[in-house]
Amino acid sequence: MMKMRQYFLPTLKETPSDAELISHQLMLRAGMIRKLASGIYTWLPLGLRVLQKVINCVREEMNHAGAIELLMPTVQPAELWQETGRWDQYGPVLLKMTDRHEQNFCYGPTHEEVITDLVRHELQSYKQLPLILYQIQTKFRDEIRPRFGVMRTREFLMKDAYSFHLDQKSLEQTYQLMFETYSKIFSQLGLNYRSVRADSGEIGGKISHEFHVIADAGEDTLLYSEHGDYAANLEVAEKEGLKEGSPSPDGKGKLLAMHGIEIGHIFQLGTKYSDALKALVLDANNQPMPLIMGCYGIGISRIVAAAIEQNHDEQGIIWPQAMAPFQVAIVPINMYRSENVKKAAENLYEKLQKQNIEVLLDDRDERPGAMFANADLIGIPHRIVISERSLKSGVWEYKARSAKESTLMKPDELINHLF
């Protein structure tokens, strides 16, 4: 798919001094992101490939669950936020702006107002329910202290979904469906994650769950029962009078603690927004009823950083297969001094490409050590080394990114092994 010399992959040898978190350091070093301003990042080509992997997985599973995609604007009129009262309540994280006609707008940090405004005009009858609408859209939160790279940015990409129901039972069914869909998404992305009960905070509603990637660097503390199913974030557990080491309420041992990075949050909103915006539909008796709503977020950009926190070593990133920007790295040794090596490398490149395998050929005139270090840094799951020696002996040197040692394999064997 790509040859390094034609690619734009500005990797760094040194760890940038202003990056504390390992994922932030590695994303900068691997040429995935660059900072434009505080909390505002450009996704470089390698980073964008990973982001698109996440987007595609999320989109596929949301569609599979029957959710319907639309795209709402990033710039939202103040009037709607005033109708729900959040224009003032939301506080300074809401980035406000004024257009040339002195009208007030904000850069949407979330879209409850916009979607509820849409459906109050477009839904009339309970027969159109339940309905799940979602989008994958850029958002902005004017964080007071953005940090940790794309882990806590101001401009970020999110998947947000909203569901609409006539009754609580239908909401609960869809909530359960979204819970399962989220579990599927994070499993497919190859993440070690955990769902916990959570508070719904400023979004509103009663029942909510967070999904966390388990990582030492996680800012959130999760409490879970040693042998049972109890799992809640620290906030909720403390409200229930529990702390680390307490007996688990389910009687299954003690409560243990771990750290997590929040990557998803689902809410049973109820009628908070439909009441405020008067979003009603007619029920079977022709009575107007406020829509019962759920909302379901996934932090798309954040998942990329969280995955790195969970999957790295001293040498760099170790992508789970599903998120890897390329599947295979071909590293030819001295291809500019050996016609055989050059030919073999390019043949393999063509062959893998024809099989729709995403392959990155390191065709730079670099020392082998530098090329190995690069492949390790950017975390490509499979590395194939081609050298005069390996060609002579009829085998290739293969190394999985997660393995310590490389192994020698015949070309056909290797290709079968990989795919």
Added chain:
Amino acid sequence: MMKMRQYFLPTLKETPSDAELISHQLMLRAGMIRKLASGIYTWLPLGLRVLQKVINCVREEMNHAGAIELLMPTVQPAELWQETGRWDQYGPVLLKMTDRHEQNFCYGPTHEEVITDLVRHELQSYKQLPLILYQIQTKFRDEIRPRFGVMRTREFLMKDAYSFHLDQKSLEQTYQLMFETYSKIFSQLGLNYRSVRADSGEIGGKISHEFHVIADAGEDTLLYSEHGDYAANLEVAEKEGLKEGSPSPDGKGKLLAMHGIEIGHIFQLGTKYSDALKALVLDANNQPMPLIMGCYGIGISRIVAAAIEQNHDEQGIIWPQAMAPFQVAIVPINMYRSENVKKAAENLYEKLQKQNIEVLLDDRDERPGAMFANADLIGIPHRIVISERSLKSGVWEYKARSAKESTLMKPDELINHLF
């Protein structure tokens, strides 16, 4: 792919009174877009499907041409725009905002500053050139009088590409490549388009071409020679002392005029931005040289409206195959009163779906006339009607959206005919 009862497709019978342009009317009526605020639109599911068709086609051809995708932020720091002088020059279409720390930003209407800032830090040597970077990203222009739906909005989606070169010759080669790539994109989308010489206006540079969809409603006038290759927009032609009816400068007859909707614009920028931002690379003699740049835009959202201006009739939209949100509409007659019809419709739906054909099954309990009108309005290229009568006679009623009359075909014959 979709059953109407589960879909969110709020079509309108009446033409909205505030929409002058036919594409605007049809996009509202077909449930493709809804206005959130002046010049700010939500893309409803049907509209988004079309938008994604355009995005996919553009992405595929840009990648094919060797351009590399990245994603730059929508929110851009004032400092960069001050460095190029455009913070003041750009005028009131630049939507400015101030964050919580009193820092100034704008919502990017274009990304020359940001990309040039990126490459001045990341490109060092002529060996890394030529390089074409592109993105598909939301932009904002605070138009004084947004109108015509997504034809002239404030928030819109654009593909913008930037190329970097050591010398003019390399720029010219890439410019030619982009010219051909644009031609390929617009041909593949099924549009009747024309490229013309243009002025580069506020963007800068000398040589530029516009790509226009030919449509009576187009706001731009294009002059072209009756039998030759001369083609320029009115502005350029007038500067050359030409007008409609003038003898064509190529000696091939008179100049004729037509109306166009601008959907693409390519520029040879030269060093305007690299001079201002000091974006230099070392040449073969180790001398620092300013990067020579090109830039290449496609109005993604606007293409959707332009395609409708060019392809519609009294009944609604007539999508070119490549842009159609669904390929096939299945219209069963009285499926809730005939088990046979229901079964046949659902079988066909499953069958087409398995072949990865995008199919919309109208499973509403509606009059046939209403379902036909709906399929015509939203412009699905192929319509298959299933009724008791057609089942009895072993044929199906097929109509191409662009055809006047329907024809009767055996099921297998029809499927072969279609795909």
